[in-house]
Amino acid sequence: MSAAPSLIAQQIKPTSRGYAPANGIQVYYEVYGEGKPVILLHGAYYTIEMNWGELIPELAKTRKVIALELQGHGHTPYSDRKLSRxxxxxxxxxxxxxxxxDSADVVGYSFGGQIAYQFALQSPQRLKNLVIISAVYKSEGWLPEVNAVFKKMKPELFANSPLQTAYDAVAPDKTKWNKFLEQMIASAGEPFDLGDxxxxxxxxxxxxxxxxxxGMxxxxxxxxxxxxGGGVSADMQAMPKARLAVIPNQSHVSLMRQTKIIFSYVDDFLQ
Structure with missing residues (x-):
């Protein structure tokens, strides 16, 4: 996750932004557009702009888009609070x-997708539709080599990366970068399973x-x-509510750059 999706020229300003109190921390959010609400949850070490900069202008044409920055990410301050899904x-x-x-569609990428799965389990009454992009609900969902990398990660691997540049641009306290990395790396190295x-x-x-x-x-x-509920023969029974899209010739990082493809699938699904 070393490269950031390049931002296209079309930039839009949030209609509102700020901090919401949440379980002892202040979570930064941005709101764009009007319509039915859709919540965006970014990947590990990302900011809103880095993860969703190209997708937000498209979604905001017809929807109220709420993008968050999770604990320690971007504008949301670092906290010693235990990091748990x-x-x-x-x-x-x-x-x-x-x-x-009251309720919203939720879209999560990578680490944000894990949080989206957890949200679906513990707050089902607040969820309308769920979009999971390149994310797993248990460690075994990744290939063994990915899990091996998680166990060997060190803060110095992130030094002077686009991730650090994005963090430095918006973080309220840039000196917390290494503490934030240590917290996230420790979390990534712990096996987890939300349960089949x-x-x-x-x-x-x-x-x-x-x-x-x-890597999945x-x-x-x-x-x-x-x-x-998917993976059926839909000629013999009803089409399931679940959908699966596997995009060819894409890695974990490059996938989020495929704005037109991702938007077409997400927009059609949320309609």
Missing amino acids: STLASDVEKVMDYLKI DNIAKITAPVLIISGDND DKIELAKTYKLL
Whole structure:
């Protein structure tokens, strides 16, 4: 995750931005456009602009887009609060409370997709539709070599990277960069599993978007899709509510640069 998606010329300003109190921290958010709400959850070490800069202008043409920056990311201050998926998913709900949003569609990329899965499990009444981009709900969803990298990561690998540049541009306290990295790296190295049985209980429609070479184990991905009701012969029974899109010739990082493709799938699904 060393390269940032390049930003196209079309920039739009948020209609509002600020901080929402959430479980002892202040979570930064930006709101764009008008319409039915859709919440965007970025990948690990990313900022809103780095992850969603190209997609927000498209989504905001017809939707109210709420983009968050998770604990320690971007404008949201670093905190010694234990980093857990359940707490971060609860933060999303607190931001919704603050913005008076009863329920919303949720789109999560990578680490943000893990939080989106967790949100679907613990706050099902607040979720309308779920979009998971290049994300897993358990460590085994990644290829073994990806998990091996997670266990060997060190803060110095991120020095002077586009991720650090993006962080330095907006973080309230740039001196927290290494502490933030240590916290995130420790979290990435811990195996996790939200549970097959729990995923199978998700009732909201789910769209999964994956790159064909994005580090996800495609056998596990097929099992995930089946848990969500997909992978059937739809000529013999009803089409499932879940959808799966595997985008060819894409890595984990390059996938988020495919704005037109991702928008077409997401927009069609959320319609």
